[in-house]
Amino acid sequence: MKALEAEHLKKSYQQGGKTVQAVVDVSLAIAAGEVLAFLGPNGAGKTTTIKMIAGLIRPDAGRVRIVGRDPHREEQALAQVGAVLEGNRNLYWRLTPLQNLEYFGVLRGLTAKTARQRGLELLETFGLMEKQGVAVQTLSRGMQQKLAIATALIHRPALLLLDEPTLGLDVEAAQTVKSLIRHIAAAGQAILLTTHQLDIAEVLSDQVAVIQQGVIIAQAPTRELIRHFAGAASTYHIELEQAIDSERATQLGSLGVVVEEPHRLRFTGSSEELYRILDKMNPIPLLSIKRAEADLTHVFLKLLRKGNRQG
Numbered sequence: 001m002k003a004l005e006a007e008h009l010k011k012s013y014q015q016g017g018k019t020v021q022a023v024v025d026v027s028l029a030i031a032a033g034e035v036l037a038f039l040g041p042n043g044a045g046k047t048t049t050i051k052m053i054a055g056l057i058r059p060d061a062g063r064v065r066i067v068g069r070d071p072h073r074e075e076q077a078l079a080q081v082g083a084v085l086e087g088n089r090n091l092y093w094r095l096t097p098l099q100n101l102e103y104f105g106v107l108r109g110l111t112a113k114t115a116r117q118r119g120l121e122l123l124e125t126f127g128l129m130e131k132q133g134v135a136v137q138t139l140s141r142g143m144q145q146k147l148a149i150a151t152a153l154i155h156r157p158a159l160l161l162l163d164e165p166t167l168g169l170d171v172e173a174a175q176t177v178k179s180l181i182r183h184i185a186a187a188g189q190a191i192l193l194t195t196h197q198l199d200i201a202e203v204l205s206d207q208v209a210v211i212q213q214g215v216i217i218a219q220a221p222t223r224e225l226i227r228h229f230a231g232a233a234s235t236y237h238i239e240l241e242q243a244i245d246s247e248r249a250t251q252l253g254s255l256g257v258v259v260e261e262p263h264r265l266r267f268t269g270s271s272e273e274l275y276r277i278l279d280k281m282n283p284i285p286l287l288s289i290k291r292a293e294a295d296l297t298h299v300f301l302k303l304l305r306k307g308n309r310q311g
C-alpha cells in the first residue's frame with residue numbers, strides 16, 4: 001500500500017464573484033521511503049494540493065488516501081501525516097525546543113513520557129541538543145526550520161509534507177536540511193516536497209511531478225524525466241583564462257548563459273548553440289569545456305514552455 005495516493009483532485013475558490021480554478025486535475029502517489037518533488041510556477045496549485053492532502057481543505061472532487069485511509073473522513077488517517085507548511089512553522093516561540101516537541105507529541109496522542117523520549121531523540125538527530133533549553137524565538141531561522149520538521153515527525157507519520165523546506169536558509173543550513181530529508185526517507189517515511197530551488201529538487205527527489213495551471217503535466221522518476229526531456233541538450237561548464245567583461249556577460253546572459261563567476265560560465269543547450277556562444281566569446285582564451293547531462297532546471301522550463309503552447 002502506498003503512503004500517499006491522491007486521485008483526480010480538484011479545487012476552485014470563489015474570489016470577488018469570480019471562480020479561480022486552483023487545482024484542476026492532480027493525481028500523485030508516493031511509496032514509503034520515497035521523496036517526491038512537487039514542482040510548478042507560482043500559483044500553479046501546489047499549496048492547495050498539499051492542503052487537500054493534509055486534510056485542511058476539502059477537495060471539490062477526487063480522493064486522497066494516506067496509507068489507505070481518507071483524511072477527510074477518518075481521523076486515524078491524520079495520525080499518519082506530518083506537515084511543515086510555508087509561513088506556518090507552528091512553533092511556540094516562548095517554549096523551548098524540547099517543550100515544543102513534548103507539547104505536539106501529547107497533542108498527537110503520545111504519553112508525556114514517550115513524547116519526551118522521542119523529542120530528545122529528534123533533538124539529537126537534528127543537531128539541536130545544545131539548544132534544548134532555550135526559547136525557540138532565540139534560535140536561528142535554520143534551527144527553527146529543523147525544529148519545525150522534527151515537530152512534524154514526533155508521532156512518526158508515514159507521510160511528511162514539506163512546503164519550501166529550504167526557503168530563506170543559508171547554504172550550510174540548507175545542506176543540513178537536505179541531508180535530514182534523505183535521512184528521514186531512508187528511515188522509511190514518504191516525503192512530498194515543494195520547492196522553487198530546482199537544484200535541491202534534483203539531488204533530493206526520487207520522483208518529480210510538475211504542475212502547471214492546476215494540472216500535472218509530467219510525473220516520472222527524476223533521472224528518467226531529465227533523460228527523456230533533455231533531448232539533444234547538455235549542460236556545458238566553460239572555464240575561461242580571464243574574467244569576462246560585463247558587456248559580454250550581459251550579451252551571453254540573453255543567450256541563456258549563466259555567469260557563475262567572471263571566469264566560469266554554464267550553459268544548457270545543443271552543441272550548435274554552444275558554437276554560437278563560443279563565437280561571441282572570441283578572443284577570450286578558453287581553459288576548458290566540460291559536458292554533463294542537462295539539469296532539472298532546463299527540463300522544467302522546457303516542460304512549462306511546452307505546456308504554455310498547448311494550454
Ligand SMILES: Nc1ncnc2c1ncn2[C@@H]1O[C@H](COP(=O)(O)OP(=O)(O)OP(=O)(O)O)[C@@H](O)[C@H]1O
Pocket residue numbers: 013014015020021022023040041042043044045046047048049
Ligand atoms: N484562499 C484562496 N482564495 C482564493 N484563491 C486562492 C486561495 N488560495 C489560493 N488561491 C489561488 O489558487 C491558485 C493556486 O494557488 P496555490 O497557492 O495553490 O499555488 P502554489 O503553486 O502553491 O503557488 P506558489 O508557488 O506561489 O506558492 C492561485 O491562483 C491562487 O491565487
